Amino acid sequence: VAFLASFLSDKLRFTFHRAEGLPSFSTLLPLIVIWSLSVVLLLVQRDLGMGMLFLALLALLLYLATGRWWIIILASVFGILAGALGYFLFDVVGQRITAWINPWPDPIGGSYQLVQSLIAIASGGVVGRGFGLGSPGFVPAVHTDFIFTAITEEFGLLGGLAVIALFAVLVSRGLRVAFLSRDPFGALLSAGISISLGLQAVLIIGGNIRLLPLVGVTLPFVSYGGSSLVTSFLLLGILLLLSGKTERNEIFTRPLTALYYGSLIAWGALAVTLGWWTVYRAPILVSRTDNPRRAVEALYTKRGSIVDENGELLAESKGSPGSYQRFYPQPQSATVVGYDSFTYGLSGLESVMDGLLRGSEGDNPIAIGWSQLTSGHPPPGSDLRLTLDSQLQEAAADQLNGYQGGIVLLEAQSGDVLAMVSSPSYDPNRLDQEWQDIVTDPASPLLNRVTQGRYQPGMVLSPYILAWSMQTGIAEPGDLAPNLGTSIEVNGQSLACLMKLLPDSDADYIKALQNGCPGPFFELGLELGVDDFNHMLEVFGFFERPEIRLPLGVSSDSSDLSSEGALGLAAVGQGELTISPLQLARAFAGLISDPGLPALRVVDAYRPQEGDWVEILPLGTDRQVLDPSVRKRVIEVLGGAAGQPFGQRSEALTGEAGEGLGWYQGGYFNHGNSYVVVVVIEDQNSIVAERIGRNILDHMRSEGIP
Known part of the structure; x- marks a missing residue:
């Protein structure tokens, strides 16, 4: 960021540049060479996410320096072409793009990480499962690439929106520093730092919530990693140092304003998408058979029994907290009752009536919410009484034996x-x-x-x-x-x-x-x-x-x-x-x-x-x-x-x-x-x-x- 800001402020004459057109290719050559070497190094390391971040940062700073929209359009086209090339050349890129487009056909293979991230986010709901009561360990690499998922699971939509809002405030205040900077270098540097931190947040949060393909960048100030944390605080320190300027610079007013409103659109898109997963799609995701949280809850919270119209047991949970297991005294009722399996999920009434059976639904939402808040698990589930008659069920099963x-x-x-x-x-x-x-x-x-x-x-x-x-x-x-x-x-x-x-x-x-x-x-x-x-x-x-x-x-x-x-x-x-x-x-x-x-x-x-x-x-x-x-x-x-x-x-x-x-x-x-x-x-x-x-x-x- 410092190199780009220094180069653009020292080598380009903004007044001439804006009035007479773009500088020659030879003028931009050092910039292109340095950026290309950086990207090549990242490609060798297969760190394509950081390469995309560098491309976006270069394009936005060039736009800031020139005020020309076509730079962003050209960079976007280049990024799409690079992503398509990476899709065919690198397995990890192809896997991530495939998972982003449609993760549901392969939820236990290449899309496992993303699907589990969405399930975790949906499990948080509006207010979250509670501090320390989530199960972030079910999401691979949760401490680095998916730290936002862990936060949202425990603190819900409100916690996720709070994180997005904090980054939005940080970026907007950073852009304000650029507005008030006295010299072009200070303006470009403060804007570049703000854009860098904001882009990282948008990319990683967008990847966690399937708004964007997942890229390997960290969430500033949050993700695990010493170098990332040190770098983020150094950038923040530089931004604080530059914030002492109070004289407004008119050179970058229009592009900075455009960047500011563009960032608001990005934060809004993240917020809306987060709400989509935590509210609208949450019931479907939480009830998926590959949600391991439901299976863990079943071990600690006694599931309700299922009986026929005469009170005969069709399904019950036996054991003690931490070791409950499901048993079916009358297997001939499996057509209706279904199964509840830690490995294979749910079917039949066990699936359709899962909310009542496991205690997450009922006529006392306050008690349910309190149990979730204090223990991370719902209260014991409700029993179900069916209209089935076990004697008739057994007779029908005997008659049909041997036929399809x-x-x-x-x-x-x-x-x-x-x-x-x-x-x-x-x-x-x-x-x-x-x-x-x-x-x-x-x-x-x-x-x-x-x-x-x-x-x-x-x-x-x-x-x-x-x-x-x-x-x-x-x-x-x-x-x-x-x-x-x-x-x-x-x-x-x-x-x-x-x-x-x-x-x-x-x-x-x-x-x-x-x-x-x-x-x-x-x-x-x-x-x-x-x-x-x-x-x-x-x-x-x-x-x-x-x-x-x-x-x-x-x-x-x-x-x-x-x-x-x-x-x-x-x-x-x-x-x-x-x-x-x-x-x-x-x-x-x-x-x-x-x-x-x-x-x-x-x-x-x-x-x-x-x-x-x-x-x-x-x-x-x-x-x-x-x-x-x-x-x-x-x-x-x-x-x-x-x-x-x-x-x-x-x-x-x-x-x-x-x-x-x-x-x-x-x-x-x-x-x-x-x-x-x-x-x-x-x-x-x-x-x-x-x-x-x-x-x-x-x-x-x-x-x-x-």
């Missing part, structure tokens, strides 16, 4: 999920021993097929098409069904009736529905038309994700059904629409029960430590879909009667090879309550699905459940 598919059992009026099983599944107690086998299993045991699986509906749509045709006055169950025995070609495969039927001139839609015949419903879909057909799918919730506290898959949108062939195929469930078993169960509940589509629940209540149970309301609301008279006739068509299971089995063709997919949707009325079961079995016919579904309903009836 899913089962969901609902109480239709309340929307309570009584059982939900996906197969194959896993034992959350054995994740450490079996993880590699689980994640490499092509059958995807970690996938919840009930909520995240997407399946071709096939003829499972036929009751809804018939019900909507009745609702709109297009058809009645007793009307003659055209093309009863006609099969439908789908990708070279035939979708036909479930069994071969004899010619019957009196066959109606009831017979077509009971035998899963696609021909009549292909034609009925054409009679409905595109608008009514799409409206039917929308009303029954096939275009929306069910609102429930579980991880969900994507939902289908309405597709182009302008041609008769496309509409007909969609009507027999062989179009672009795919559905989940949970969507179908909710739709079937709306088909056979009042008040229609129910608001789904799997979490019933929570209980703070030493408190009472507090009800957790469902996320959605009930929605009426059919006239009561239409619903009553649909139930008759399906064979529904009090105390007797009823339902419909159907099949679909899926994949390019047209593999079979078996569906069963059934119901059961008992003492004024309605129950719905949906079963999907991959690579099987509907006979297997129907047998499993009826066995579940028979089990409920024989055991008097619920």
Whole structure:
């Protein structure tokens, strides 16, 4: 800085220079040579951050001396080209730029340092975790490159803004010294010192919060390192020495003013970005499975238990502070409960309800905040009570054993999920021993097929098409069904009736529905038309994700059904629409029960430590879909009667090879309550699905459940 200030003040005549243009190349040659040698030395040492700092400092001082903006533009272009060259020549540069552009695909590899920095900053929130209560050691090189991250984790957004404000004041006061300096050398030197300290702060803080690519410079006065600290205080001492001048120098007024406002923009950008990570993005980052702070908290703070509707334990933490471990007495509930693992993170309800379970959320924010402030950990977590029935859950898991598919059992009026099983599944107690086998299993045991699986509906749509045709006055169950025995070609495969039927001139839609015949419903879909057909799918919730506290898959949108062939195929469930078993169960509940589509629940209540149970309301609301008279006739068509299971089995063709997919949707009325079961079995016919579904309903009836 001193060399640049001396050279520019001694060799360049500012009045001539500003009036007559730039000096010759020979005049600037010594400056270029010295700067080039410095940068080459830094490149050899792979200290590209300091090289960029030198380039920026040179450009800004030249701008200050000349007042010409194109110098900064030229330096910016040169810096971008140098960064692109470094990206291809130096692995460390390429890694840092890749991490800056998108760190999320590689959070445990090349982007680990930056991702952990952002998680640490988010963990600090607004007021921080408390002095000495953070976990900065999880961020590599936290004492040098990421010291700002450590400060923000412990002192939060307020602490981070305070650091930025202090640097902003230091730089602005330094530029004021330049304003008041009597001679060009003093003005350039004080401005250069201020710019140098400010640039270092902007570069390193910007790198910590992903506003800029990470560069290897220190945060003045803060980062660990004796030489950096000594140099920073020497520069500060020189600045203090120069600050005694009180005569204003008009030569640099305009560029100094521009630099001052430019610095304000830089500090503002840092502040806004810091707020983005500590406030807006904090909940997502803190809940990431690769946040080691959550795992450490789980060792010291007892996590809440999870029980079924009868109080049977599904998950609990055992041990003492510092050694708590999670256990799952009923592994067959893993589809819903999920897992909490120090190594592999969270899934299922353990993830969705993590805040309540680990104590960071609840109805007493003052107690939670006080515990965080005094101990660095939240208070003991709240217990959760689910709507599941462990006996039904076990029965469903036994029925599905050996098959790939899913089962969901609902109480239709309340929307309570009584059982939900996906197969194959896993034992959350054995994740450490079996993880590699689980994640490499092509059958995807970690996938919840009930909520995240997407399946071709096939003829499972036929009751809804018939019900909507009745609702709109297009058809009645007793009307003659055209093309009863006609099969439908789908990708070279035939979708036909479930069994071969004899010619019957009196066959109606009831017979077509009971035998899963696609021909009549292909034609009925054409009679409905595109608008009514799409409206039917929308009303029954096939275009929306069910609102429930579980991880969900994507939902289908309405597709182009302008041609008769496309509409007909969609009507027999062989179009672009795919559905989940949970969507179908909710739709079937709306088909056979009042008040229609129910608001789904799997979490019933929570209980703070030493408190009472507090009800957790469902996320959605009930929605009426059919006239009561239409619903009553649909139930008759399906064979529904009090105390007797009823339902419909159907099949679909899926994949390019047209593999079979078996569906069963059934119901059961008992003492004024309605129950719905949906079963999907991959690579099987509907006979297997129907047998499993009826066995579940028979089990409920024989055991008097619920």
